Structure formats: structure tokens, C-alpha cells
Amino acid sequence: MTSELDLRAVVLLLGAIGVLTSVVLLHLWRQNRELLPAAAWWAAGPLVIFVGTVLMGLRGWISPPVSIVLGNGCIVGGAALMYMGSCRFWDERLPRWPWVWLGVTAVALLLLSTVWPHYPLRLMIVPGLMAVVQLAHLQLVWRHDRSSFAARFLLGWIAFSAVALAFRSATAQLEARDADLFTPSVWQNIYLGSYAFSLLGEGIGLVLLAQQRLQQHIRDLATHDSLTGALTRAAFWDAATHELRRQQRSMRPAALLMLDLDHFKRVNDTHGHPTGDRVLRDFAQRVRRTLRATDRFGRYGGEEFVVLLPDTEATAALAIAERIRAQPCAADVPAYTVSIGLTAVAPAGADAPPGVTLEAAIALADAALYEAKARGRDRVVQAPTGTAA
Known part of the structure; x- marks a missing residue:
């Protein structure tokens, strides 16, 4: 009797851990809905798992189909929701296969609990499917981020969960055919305890991942034009x-x-500032499509921008500038053109202050820009060859 009560308590504790995790993730989602839509999925997963653990904990008081089929279905579905949340977090398409397999599993569980009762087969199917979901989740996180602390923490707990689930599925045949979830068993104690801890660890990992995204957003706000x-x-x-x-x-x-941007004030005066904002956003996208990952692109002021092209000769820089100038604007904004001033920055002497070199380079490029304006705009002009120092 004591072992049964202990196992039931562990199952309910597992669900309670999920609720606590959901509260934190739900709070993060409500405060940052646009930035963290994935947190809603992450919060829904443990809540659904909690519903499943309650249904399983009521085994003996409610009918087997409700406790076994819906209870296990909720637990597997909760794990799938957490996986879906990570898909949303990294902007991947939501896979359909977990729901297909969940439906197949529900039918199998119904047959194995009513028509042909067989506890070991049920025990092999449910943890086995959950292990597959966890392995897919593990692969997703590994593919997108395995360097940050939050990702490594999450990967560790997902891997631990997958191993525990696979182990329980593999040891299912050691149980008696007429056994039950709460039948005293060393393997069951290990499995339930391990999964409870892994659910807590996975929830903490998801919270850390969300906080990491928020911190990066704060840093971006401080260093990037909104x-x-x-x-x-x-x-x-x-x-x-x-x-x-x-x-x-x-x-x-x-x-x-x-x-x-040429005649940008005319765009604002004619079409309004919201349209002018769309033009600025379109131009920024136009520049980013042309630049390399190592290039630096900044907004210098108003409609004026600046680009640094490291490890780039003047001829290559001129080609990049021409590609930026020639790119078509988006269809939903008024047509606009851009004038570009370019200067080559030759290596300065070892004792030359870097700040002065940058100031001189900007001054030369700015002078070339005004020359491009004077020549009729919508063109690239290169400053006279020399060392910007």
C-alpha cells in the first residue's frame, strides 16, 4: 500500500512541477508576446502534462480509457507542445508527425486497455514515443545553438529525459502483463523519479533560453536602430x-x-512620415542583402547611412556600392534613389590613432558623397586615392 501511495505521489509531483514551470513561462510570454511567441507553447506543454498526471493519478476512480488513453495522450502531447515551442522559437515549420503518431498511439492504448489488456506493451509504446519526441527536440536545439549555457543546459536535460524514456521502454517487458502504473517496481520508481527531475530541468532550460533571447533583445536595442x-x-x-x-x-x-537617400524630405512631405519610415526600412534591407557578414552597417543620422567594408580593395568596394545603388526598391514604397561616397582606407602606420583614421575616412567619404549629389545624384563617387589617416 505504501509503495502505491508513493508512486501516485511521484506522478502528481511530476504534474505539479510542470505547473510551476508553466507559470514562469506564461509570465514571460504575457510580458513579451511578440518577441517570445514560443513561450506560449512551452507553457502549454507542462500544463497539458499536469492534466495527464491528474488523470493517471485518478486511476481506479475513473474508467481505464479516460485514465490510460487521455492521461498518456496528454503527457505525450505536452512533450510535443514543448518541442513545437522550440520550433517556433527558431522559426521552423511546425511538424505534423507528432500528432499523427499521437493519434495512432491513442488507438493502440485504447485496444491494449480494453479489448486486449497488456500493460508491458502500453509501457513500451508511450515512453518510446516520448523518447522519439525528445530526440527530435534534442536535434533541433543542437542544430540551432549548442554554444550558449542555456542551450547546453537544456540539451543535457533533454538527453537525460530521452535516455530515461528509452530505458523504461526497453525494460517494459520485465513487467507482468496484468501489472499497473502503480504496481510496486524498482524500474517504475527510477523511471518516474528520473522523468520528474528531467521535466523540471527542461523547464528551467526553456526559461533560461527565453531569458537569453530577452537579454539579446535588450543589447540589440542599445546598439541597433529600432x-x-x-x-x-x-x-x-x-x-x-x-x-x-x-x-x-x-x-x-x-x-x-x-x-x-536622394530627396528624402520630398518623400516625407509628399507621402507622409510613415511612408518615409517604410522607405528607410526598405533601404536598410536592400543594403543588408548586398553586404557580407563581416561588414559593418550603421545609421549615421536621418536618411544617411555608413558602411565599413573590411579586407576590401577599392575596386571591390566600388562594385559593392554599385550593387547597392542599382538594387530595385520594394513595390510598396515610392521609387527612390541613393547617392554613395566611397573612400579606400589604406593601412595606417602602427602609431596612427585608429579614431583619427576613422574620422578621416568618414570625412573623405562624406566629401565624395557631396560630389555625387553635385553631379546629379543616384551615383557612386570615389574619393581621390590616398590614405585616410
């Missing part, structure tokens, strides 16, 4: 200074572009 996503002027200055120091050490060339 309208265009380009670096702020201060953040660009820091990044460009760092790149030019690297250039000086390695004696590699670089180039700097100053970009200005």
Missing part, C-alpha cells in the same frame, strides 16, 4: 574602430561608404 535594424552611430563607431585596428595590425585594406 527602425532600420542598422547599428546606431555610437555602436558603428565602436565596431568600425575595432575593425580598423585589426586592419592596421594585419596591414589589410578596407573601404568606407557614406550613403544618403
